[in-house]
Amino acid sequence: MVASVGTYDWLLFLHVVSAFALVAALVLFTALVVATRRVDRPSIALLFFRLVRPGSLLVAVGSLLTLVFGVWLAIYLDAYHPWDDWILAAIVLWVIATGAGQRAGVRFGEARALAERLGGSGDDAPSSELRAAIRDRQAVVLHAVTSVSTLVILVLMIWKPGA
Amino acid sequence: MTSLAAVRPGDVDVALFVHVLGAMLLVGTLFVVATAILLGWRRSDPEQATALTRFGLRTLIVGVLPAYVVMRIGAQWTESAEDLPKEVEDSAWLGIGYITSDAGAVLILVSLVLAIFGLRRLRTGTGTRLGRAVGVVSLLLLAAYVVAVWAMSAKPT
Numbered sequence: 001m002v003a004s005v006g007t008y009d010w011l012l013f014l015h016v017v018s019a020f021a022l023v024a025a026l027v028l029f030t031a032l033v034v035a036t037r038r039v040d041r042p043s044i045a046l047l048f049f050r051l052v053r054p055g056s057l058l059v060a061v062g063s064l065l066t067l068v069f070g071v072w073l074a075i076y077l078d079a080y081h082p083w084d085d086w087i088l089a090a091i092v093l094w095v096i097a098t099g100a101g102q103r104a105g106v107r108f109g110e111a112r113a114l115a116e117r118l119g120g121s122g123d124d125a126p127s128s129e130l131r132a133a134i135r136d137r138q139a140v141v142l143h144a145v146t147s148v149s150t151l152v153i154l155v156l157m158i159w160k161p162g163a
Numbered sequence: 164m165t166s167l168a169a170v171r172p173g174d175v176d177v178a179l180f181v182h183v184l185g186a187m188l189l190v191g192t193l194f195v196v197a198t199a200i201l202l203g204w205r206r207s208d209p210e211q212a213t214a215l216t217r218f219g220l221r222t223l224i225v226g227v228l229p230a231y232v233v234m235r236i237g238a239q240w241t242e243s244a245e246d247l248p249k250e251v252e253d254s255a256w257l258g259i260g261y262i263t264s265d266a267g268a269v270l271i272l273v274s275l276v277l278a279i280f281g282l283r284r285l286r287t288g289t290g291t292r293l294g295r296a297v298g299v300v301s302l303l304l305l306a307a308y309v310v311a312v313w314a315m316s317a318k319p320t
Binding site for chain 2: 015016017020027028043050051151154
C-alpha cells in the first residue's frame with residue numbers, strides 16, 4: 001500500500017499532518033486560556049503551565065513544517081507557484097500567526113515566572129496579581145490573532161482563490 | 164488523482180472546510196485530553212493528579228464529541244457533494260476513513276461514559292483510574308486519526 005503513494009501524496013500528507021499538529025497546539029493553548037481564567041493560586045497555575053511545554057514543542061514543529069512542506073508542494077506542482085496570490089497571502093498570515101503566537105507566549109511566560117516566584121516563597125495563597133497576569137488581555141488578544149490567522153489560512157488552502 | 168485533488172468544484176469547498184476543521188479540532192481536543200491525563204498520571208501529589216485528570220475529562224466532554232460531530236457531518240456532506248465515482252467510493256483510502264471514523268465513534272462514546280463516571284468519582288477523591296483509561300483510549304484514537312489523515316491526504320491505491 002505504501003509503495004503506491006507518490007512524492008506528491010507524501011508531501012501533501014506531511015503538509016497536512018503538520019497543520020494538524022499546529023492546530024492541536026492552538027487547541028491546547030485555547031483550552032488552557034479558558035481553564036486558567038479563575039486560577040489565582042501559584043500551585044494550580046504552575047500545574048496548568050506544565051501543559052504548555054508539549055504545546056510549545058508541537059506548535060514550533062507544526063508551524064515550521066507546515067510552511068516547509070507547503071512551499072515544497074507549491075514548487076513541486078506545475079499548477080501552483082510560491083508567488084501565487086493565495087499562497088503569498090497564506091505565507092503573510094503564517095508570519096502574523098507566528099509573530100503573535102510568540103508574543104503571546106512571552107506574556108504568558110511572565111505569568112508563569114510570577115507563579116514560580118510566588119510559589120518559591122512557599123506562599124500558595126490566592127494572588128490577585130497572579131490572576132491578573134494569567135488573564136492578561138493583550139496575551140489573550142495575541143492568541144486570538146494567531147487562531148484567527150490560522151483559520152483564514154485553512155480557508156485559503158481549501159478554496160485556493162485565483163488558482 | 165493529483166489533478167482531481169487540485170481542481171475541485173466550488174460547492175464542495177464548504178463541505179470540505181467543515182470536514183477538515185472538525186477533524187483538526189477533534190485531533191486537537193484529543194491531544195489536550197491525552198496530554199492532561201498522562202501528565203496527571205505522572206504526578207505523585209493526588210490533588211494535582213486529580214486537577215489534571217478533571218481538566219482532561221472535561222475537555223473530552225466539552226470538546227471531543229462536538230468536534231467529532233462536525234467532522235462526521237462534513238465527511239458525509241463532502242462525499243455527497245463530490246458525487247464520487249464508484250472506483251473512488253470503493254477505494255482503500257475512503258474505507259480507512261470510514262473505519263477510523265466509525266470505530267472512533269464507538270471509542271469516543273465509551274470514553275464519554277468513562278469520563279462522566281470518572282468526574283463523579285473524582286469528587287470523592289477516586290476516579291483517576293477511569294481517567295487513565297480515557298487517556299489511553301485518547302492516545303489510541305490519536306494514532307488511528309494520524310493513519311486516517313495519511314489515508315485522506317495521500318490517498319493510497
